[in-house]
Amino acid sequence: MQIDPLLLYRVVDRGRDLGAHYVEARFQDDYGFVVSVRNDKVLAVSYYRNSGVGIRALVNGALGFASTSSTSLSNLLDILELTISQAKATSSLRKKPIVFSEEQLGVVKYSVVEKRPLLDFNVENAIRLAVEAYNTVKSAIREVKLPFLVTTIRAHIQEKLIVTSDGAHIESRVPRLYMSISSTILHPQKGTLQRTREFGGSGGLELIEQWNHLKILVEEHAALEKVLIEGTSPPSEKVTVILGSEVVGLIAHESAGHPMEADRILGREASQAGESYVKPEYINNYRVGNEYATVIDDPTIPGSYGFYLYDDEGVKARPRFLYKNGLIHEPLHNRHTARLFNMRSNGASRSMNSSSEPIIRMSNTYIAPGELSFEELIEDVDLGMYVKSYMEWNIDDIRWNQRYVGLEAYMIRCGELAEPVRNPVLEFTTGWFYSNILAADKNLEFHPGTCGKGEPSQGVPVWFGGPDVKLSKMRVGVLT
Amino acid sequence: MNTDTSGLVHNIVEKLSRQFDEIAVLAVTRRELMTKVWNSEPSITQLWSRLELNIRLAKSRRLWVLSYETHDPETLVKHAEEIVKIADKIMEAELYAPLPDYASCKPLEGAFDPNAEYYTRNPSRLVDVLISEALSTGVERVSGTIMLSKINRLLVTSKGYECSESKTEFEVYARAFRGDFTGHWAHGSTRISQEAVREVSRRAGFYATIAKTRVDFTPGEYNVILSPLVVGNLFDYVASMASALAVLTGFSMFAKYKPGGIVGVDSLSLHDVPRDPALPGAVGFDDEGVETSNKPIIDKGVLATLLHNAATAVKMNTKSTGNAGWIRPRPWNLEIPSGDIREEELIKELRSGVFITNNWYTRLQNYYEGYFSTVSRDMALLVKNGDVVGHVGRVRVASSFSTLMKNLKELSRERFNIWWWEVRTPTRAPFIIVSNIHLTKPEA
Numbered sequence: 067m068q069i070d071p072l073l074l075y076r077v078v079d080r081g082r083d084l085g086a087h088y089v090e091a092r093f094q095d096d097y098g099f100v101v102s103v104r105n106d107k108v109l110a111v112s113y114y115r116n117s118g119v120g121i122r123a124l125v126n127g128a129l130g131f132a133s134t135s136s137t138s139l140s141n142l143l144d145i146l147e148l149t150i151s152q153a154k155a156t157s158s159l160r161k162k163p164i165v166f167s168e169e170q171l172g173v174v175k176y177s178v179v180e181k182r183p184l185l186d187f188n189v190e191n192a193i194r195l196a197v198e199a200y201n202t203v204k205s206a207i208r209e210v211k212l213p214f215l216v217t218t219i220r221a222h223i224q225e226k227l228i229v230t231s232d233g234a235h236i237e238s239r240v241p242r243l244y245m246s247i248s249s250t251i252l253h254p255q256k257g258t259l260q261r262t263r264e265f266g267g268s269g270g271l272e273l274i275e276q277w278n279h280l281k282i283l284v285e286e287h288a289a290l291e292k293v294l295i296e297g298t299s300p301p302s303e304k305v306t307v308i309l310g311s312e313v314v315g316l317i318a319h320e321s322a323g324h325p326m327e328a329d330r331i332l333g334r335e336a337s338q339a340g341e342s343y344v345k346p347e348y349i350n351n352y353r354v355g356n357e358y359a360t361v362i363d364d365p366t367i368p369g370s371y372g373f374y375l376y377d378d379e380g381v382k383a384r385p386r387f388l389y390k391n392g393l394i395h396e397p398l399h400n401r402h403t404a405r406l407f408n409m410r411s412n413g414a415s416r417s418m419n420s421s422s423e424p425i426i427r428m429s430n431t432y433i434a435p436g437e438l439s440f441e442e443l444i445e446d447v448d449l450g451m452y453v454k455s456y457m458e459w460n461i462d463d464i465r466w467n468q469r470y471v472g473l474e475a476y477m478i479r480c481g482e483l484a485e486p487v488r489n490p491v492l493e494f495t496t497g498w499f500y501s502n503i504l505a506a507d508k509n510l511e512f513h514p515g516t517c518g519k520g521e522p523s524q525g526v527p528v529w530f531g532g533p534d535v536k537l538s539k540m541r542v543g544v545l546t
Numbered sequence: 547m548n549t550d551t552s553g554l555v556h557n558i559v560e561k562l563s564r565q566f567d568e569i570a571v572l573a574v575t576r577r578e579l580m581t582k583v584w585n586s587e588p589s590i591t592q593l594w595s596r597l598e599l600n601i602r603l604a605k606s607r608r609l610w611v612l613s614y615e616t617h618d619p620e621t622l623v624k625h626a627e628e629i630v631k632i633a634d635k636i637m638e639a640e641l642y643a644p645l646p647d648y649a650s651c652k653p654l655e656g657a658f659d660p661n662a663e664y665y666t667r668n669p670s671r672l673v674d675v676l677i678s679e680a681l682s683t684g685v686e687r688v689s690g691t692i693m694l695s696k697i698n699r700l701l702v703t704s705k706g707y708e709c710s711e712s713k714t715e716f717e718v719y720a721r722a723f724r725g726d727f728t729g730h731w732a733h734g735s736t737r738i739s740q741e742a743v744r745e746v747s748r749r750a751g752f753y754a755t756i757a758k759t760r761v762d763f764t765p766g767e768y769n770v771i772l773s774p775l776v777v778g779n780l781f782d783y784v785a786s787m788a789s790a791l792a793v794l795t796g797f798s799m800f801a802k803y804k805p806g807g808i809v810g811v812d813s814l815s816l817h818d819v820p821r822d823p824a825l826p827g828a829v830g831f832d833d834e835g836v837e838t839s840n841k842p843i844i845d846k847g848v849l850a851t852l853l854h855n856a857a858t859a860v861k862m863n864t865k866s867t868g869n870a871g872w873i874r875p876r877p878w879n880l881e882i883p884s885g886d887i888r889e890e891e892l893i894k895e896l897r898s899g900v901f902i903t904n905n906w907y908t909r910l911q912n913y914y915e916g917y918f919s920t921v922s923r924d925m926a927l928l929v930k931n932g933d934v935v936g937h938v939g940r941v942r943v944a945s946s947f948s949t950l951m952k953n954l955k956e957l958s959r960e961r962f963n964i965w966w967w968e969v970r971t972p973t974r975a976p977f978i979i980v981s982n983i984h985l986t987k988p989e990a
Binding site for chain 2: 068102104107108109110111112113114115116117118128129130131132133134135136137138141145148149152153155156158159160161162188189190193213214216248250252257258259260332333334336337338339340420421423457458459460461462463464466467468469471489491493494495497498521522523540541543545546
């Protein structure tokens with residue numbers, strides 16, 4: 067850790083002396099490299115480091131945050147005084163004071179175990195990995211061309227030391243590895259398909275073996291070639307739809323994770339990421355779906371991309387059941403929203419880097435799996451569609467009206483996968499989706515993503531996941 | 547830029563020049579303040595005091611970019627010295643060109659507002675205006691953001707280029723709520739102005755109260771009015787796809803075109819205007835020390851130029867357009883020339899269709915083809931016989947950028963400087979009317 071902890075304690079003590087009710091000083095160091103390769107040629111090799119201190123102070127019921135990359139004591143005390151004076155200045159505009167929940171806070175040190183240290187991974191290895199991905203995909207296709215394939219590999223180490231005026235002391239180290247492969251396949255008569263596939267997790271170089279990415283890339287691109295050449299339009303009549311775990315995971319993130327962020331429910335993100343269809347009175351009262359609608363957010367999954375054990379307010383992390391058997395159950399909280407809901411925080415406060423205020427974020431969000439095999443899931447479907455992956459998606463700002471455009475997709479006929487379908491468009495509401503899950507298989511898969519929220523926008527690593535699920539009949543649209 | 551930073555930058559260039567063929571150091575100093583408003587109250591005031599050190603290193607056509615924000619810049623030099631030891635193990639960069647030869651420094655003038663100091667010390671005055679002005683329109687609550695920035699860029703290269711410039715940035719946006727009906731407006735400038743805050747809040751309140759009723763909506767093709775907020779969002783995507791790197795990686799609808807190709811109707815132009823000192827993306831020199839210039843990206847419906855840095859220009863056999871990004875060329879400020887129709891005539895001119903006042907979450911199925919969809923937020927107004935009938939709720943524009951640019955019918959005379967969470971390149975945009983745009987909404 068590249069800071070003397072005593073500096074942070076001096077900041078906290080000085081903040082209390084200046085009248086702050088709560089002070090939090092967080093040293094955060096994010097560093098690593100990014101390699102981008104176009105086809106088999108290097109586009110860019112970048113090294114990055116964002117290192118500094120973020121200070122939050124609660125004064126006269128108003129909240130201030132300040133960040134600096136200079137960690138001299140005098141500079142830290144200067145920005146502390148500034149943020150306290152700014153918070154005091156805006157406190158007169160508040161009608162109700164901000165108050166944090168009382169919590170049992172951690173005094174811990176933890177780090178993710180790397181079987182093969184990430185620091186042994188260098189730019190040369192990453193370039194080799196990217197070129198191998200290109201050559202593998204190229205060998206997987208037959209009739210189409212591969213004009214563009216961009217591989218991005220990011221090695222990231224995140225170290226934090228968080229000290230709060232009410233006793234938290236959290237020291238952590240989380241290494242993460244991420245790879246994305248964005249490809250364009252082209253057929254002179256049939257046009258193009260584009261796909262971005264991502265792999266990511268926390269840990270060391272053992273992640274690369276776990277991803278099995280080359281096998282997946284081969285299978286996917288062989289399938290996408292078939293979709294491009296042979297894909298038909300979706301049928302006009304309503305059909306049973308099976309969604310693959312990649313799509314299901316994204317739905318869990320967008321339509322359960324985001325609307326269950328308590329700050330969004332209360333309106334704190336209203337002018338940016340929006341609000342939520344969920345109202346405070348819905349908690350444990352409103353049924354959004356059926357018994358299959360159980361969505362969990364769990365930061366403690368070993369090896370996950372959204373892994374952490376204590377949040378940035380010093381609260382111990384644990385699994386949160388956002389929706390439980392169809393009932394809206396437990397929002398994601400920080401210490402401010404927990405107080406407003408008269409609850410304890412469930413440890414959802416995260417910061418992207420030292421420049422960022424901690425805000426409520428998801429970690430690893432997924433729909434609970436069922437017990438069927440995939441074959442059992444589709445065996446009774448006479449006419450249906452299986453949508454395995456997607457490219458385009460969006461959802462409205464209260465997380466109700468959403469759209470996913472399929473990429474690899476197939477008709478299901480008499481219980482078996484049949485001809486490929488091109489660009490099927492799925493639009494439904496959150497209520498319809500969670501109320502129309504007929505079954506889920508046991509194939510729980512996770513996919514990495516970078517979730518954006520806050521102002522300035524903060525991107526944090528997350529996993530989203532789920533099983534394959536079967537939905538009631540629905541109309542499938544056509545890309546126009 | 548203080549002398550400490552200048553000395554630090556020169557020291558880095560001097561130390562590393564002996565080991566690399568070329569060095570460029572871009573130091574960006576930021577002093578920033580943001581107050582966020584939540585339910586008509588400030589939720590947080592944030593301050594940043596940061597120094598970004600960005601270094602471009604080249605040796606034997608190998609290229610590295612280091613981006614550091616750290617209390618210990620010496621670690622950056624040590625890191626660079628480690629890189630040079632293994633340089634020959636890395637393959638040459640596909641997109642490489644030497645830094646441009648020495649040029650004189652011509653920093654942009656007129657982009658620094660001396661009032662920034664006062665308002666940075668007293669942001670509550672602006673916050674109070676944002677809240678009170680919105681509430682005066684009859685809405686129940688308002689949220690929003692005010693951000694003030696003082697920024698200095700210093701670029702020093704081993705080719706002898708040295709230039710520094712300072713500017714201020716002012717970003718304000720507000721969202722007003724009356725029940726489920728909401729209105730939003732935004733503004734970006736290098737000039738700080740209470741009147742601009744008032745205008746943002748007034749317009750947000752105006753749109754939140756423009757319709758009293760919710761009406762049914764049937765998906766289909768509509769003629770639409772898109773507000774400057776929507777235009778700013780969508781044409782930010784268009785301009786990003788004009789980056790030569792987007793074209794070279796397939797993430798661009800322009801990969802199918804060459805400059806001179808027709809991409810839209812002749813009433814459509816899109817300009818990159820870095821030398822407009824009123825817009826907050828204003829810069830006098832790019833990250834390679836090339837003097838910036840205003841230029842059309844699309845000129846009267848024709849793709850005029852892609853955006854280049856030195857390396858993409860060499861790859862495509864042309865000249866830098868002064869849009870570096872060491873790796874990715876990018877637009878600085880965008881401007882869409884105005885048309886003839888007055889803002890108050892838009893709804894009459896549309897006659898029948900939908901007026902989309904704001905949008906978010908634009909995503910593409912295929913960048914190469916330009917297929918996208920985006921979701922309306924805030925008011926989306928059904929217009930019949932030249933009158934607003936009511937609010938249709940959240941609907942989705944599902945189209946292609948090609949359709950958008952070829953079906954453009956009208957542009958308003960008035961234009962607005964838009965900059966907010968969903969429009970990250972500052973854009974001076976009019977309202978536009980576009981025909982036959984597909985709008986969707988889920989059946990259930």
